[in-house]
Amino acid sequence: MLQLLYRSCGLLLLLTGPALASAINTSSGWNMPPGVTDISREIYSLHMIIFWICVAIAVVVFGVMFWSLFVYRKSKGAKPAHFHENTTVEVIWTAIPLAILVIMAIPATATLKKIYDASDAEIDILVTGYQWRWHYQYLDQDISFFSNLGTPRSQILGEEDKGDFYLLEVDNPLVLPVGKKVRFLFTSNDVIHAWWVPDLAIKKDTIPGFINESWTIINEPGTYRGQCAELCGQDHAYMPIEVRAVTEEVWLSWLDEQRETAAAEAASGEREWTLAELNERGAGVYTTYCAACHQADGSGMPPAFPALRGNPVMTSAEGRDKHINAVLFGRPGTSMPGYGTTLSVNDLAAVITYERNAWGNDTGDAVQPSEIRALLDR
């Protein structure tokens, strides 16, 4: 009988062994990724040490349990003992876990201290959570931009096959140089979000009115993806994070490119735009910022999100000022936020123009960036 047990145990190990080994193999996707920073590797090895401690405890505890179940079974004439409490045993099974916890706390504390040491960073980046996008500001480089979901709407609606990085791709990734200490400051514009990139081993809440801090030195160039990890409303799943780590030269030329684009963008806010230009750009802005609530066809989701198609505010000349006002400053008491501080004057003019001309609204109005600029400067 005992032999049968040994044999079945061996068989069980034989069957589960490879599965266990492949689960522990990080490339299988079942385990935590070791990541691409020294800290992330340290966290990974802590995780593995603690995992093996848990395995050892399980083997001992369940081993003793199953062994006693088997050896002292009733059919062999075992008689149950009727005693109450055994102080020595109780002291032992309290002291051993205590000792294990303290042993685990020592390396964990050493790593924690490194995680919190954000001193001597060469690059500072302010990360701000928005419903539902991220904003990155390079504090010393005078560059800032929004990072929106890059997955096309058609993939989300199932009209097209899903891409490799479905819901994990953005229009403007955060670009960082490898080998340099980068300090992140986290905050939020509206509700609590969390900036989570597993490969960097960073998961930080972004809280309105608070600043949280973290840092990284990325060792390997590559693209590292993450998500918002704090349920933050309707499009919580649609605000991914994409970090592109590049060499320092590439990073420097990227910075120049960003500055040029920003300068060109500012310059074009001065000139007169044609209706077609505004409409074309407005369609893109609408998809990114408005379509989640007001829908791609402008039909909205009444009563929470009113329809824009055929809405008198968008179709009549009298509604023009009200329309511009709502987009720039929001509608108090509703879930419509003001975009006056988040979007550029070009984007604002374009999206308002688009809403006044799309889906048969056909007002022919061209709202100029200069007009928006004047309203915002007031």
Added chain:
Amino acid sequence: MLRALQAVLAAFFGVQSERNRQRDFQQSSPWPYILAGLFMAGVFVVLVLLVARWAAAS
């Protein structure tokens, strides 16, 4: 008082023998136990604080 301290330490650890429990519950006043409990809670807080400081400094 020493007996109260011993009872509080056993409570902090979470294990007490039946014999000591019977002895403790035959005392006339609970006050030595309450005072010892408050005192040891204070000692525990200071101890945690010192360990945390030492760990942060080293």
